[in-house]
Amino acid sequence: MSEKFTVSAEINGYPVSKQVEPRLLLSDFIRHEVGLTGTHVGCEHGVCGACTILFDGAPVRSCIMLAVQAHGHSIETVESLGTPDDMHPLQEAFHEAHGLQCGYCTPGILMTLKPWIADNPNPTEHEIRTALSGNLCRCTGYQHIVEAVKIAIEKTHHTEENE
């Protein structure tokens, strides 16, 4: 039963290949095998959203997928977004609006928002809150996160350099 399978996937643009047991969760693969600990795990049953990554470009919960299922697929984690010197507009916005306190929920929120912001240039506040509804934050009360999303949308779609 502990027969190992090869997982060859692209993670943040780089090829990764490892031997894994089929029961290894994708979240644990990313954190323990690949060493990318930016992806957090809170509940490990799909409820909190801390482990959200992009799987072939779409946000999914990595704690309720198996690592073997990533074979041949592409994954993006929070580490792909930017660096301290060259932050992604979402990261800049969360920094400016104080959109995090402990930061545990933040990687999942950023990965949920990355494609959503690109597709939604003019959302209402209600739509922003709906987009965030699959990610729990126990610190902020969400107010500053919503503010950060508005700023990120401004930066992405409505600044002069983009027009």
Added chain:
Amino acid sequence: MKPAPFDYYAPTTLEEALALTAAHGTDGKLLAGGQSLIPVMNFRLAQPTVLIDLNGISALQRFTATESELKIGAMVRQSVLERDPAIAHLAPLIHATMPYVAHSQIRNRGTLGGSLAHADPAAELPVLAVARDARFRLQKQGGDRWVAAADFYQGLFETALADDEILTEIDVRPLPDNVGYSFHEFARRHGDYAQAGVAVLLTVDDSGVCQAARLVYLNVGDMPMDAKGAAAMLVGNVITPELIEAAAQFAAANEIAPSGDVHGSAAYKRHLAAVLGKRAIVEALSKV
């Protein structure tokens, strides 16, 4: 948390998958989106010794959508049901209800067939399937049968599926233009499983007389609760506010069997069902 060990198979054709279900029967579990199965494996509430992953079978991810036919493969993702324009046009009730099914991240993995086969009494899709008289195709090695949604659901998490069968396709049937539809539910937070909900379908003729009606409730019984008595009260009559009130009250009092939980008593759920039923009939009527 870690699932217990299992043997893993990732067939790429339906034939291979059917051979695997025939060989492994009760020990095997099918893995669709994994959005219900993996959580219970993480808790070790489920410890299948064989996991048969259906995600590599592209034939199960297709659907046919024409004006007269809507057949959807079991592995079509819930996010496709939510966004595909052809499905939105032919099955507007499904399209309108999808945002209530969990969260977007979960709908990106969760499948139509997985939700229907899982048979959670709080799930939306089984209720829609019963309300629309959808038919499910159950295949096994050397065998194939179609089962009506109403016959598929048999009890709490109990269905007509045998251990060696796979739900492969769902005949959803396009919603005729003259049918008014609506879905209402109440959940504590958006995306949570609802405390109660109802799908309503109504057909009304030119003189305002109701020709056909369906009211199917979620999470107020062991499976989708088809309120046939309330529907019969509407059929043959002009639907007045008094009749709406009476039908919604009748369904809530006689045709559901809610049990209380930490979020509300059985009496509260009956109250919710009556209120949601009324709202849903009013909205469906406005769309006829």
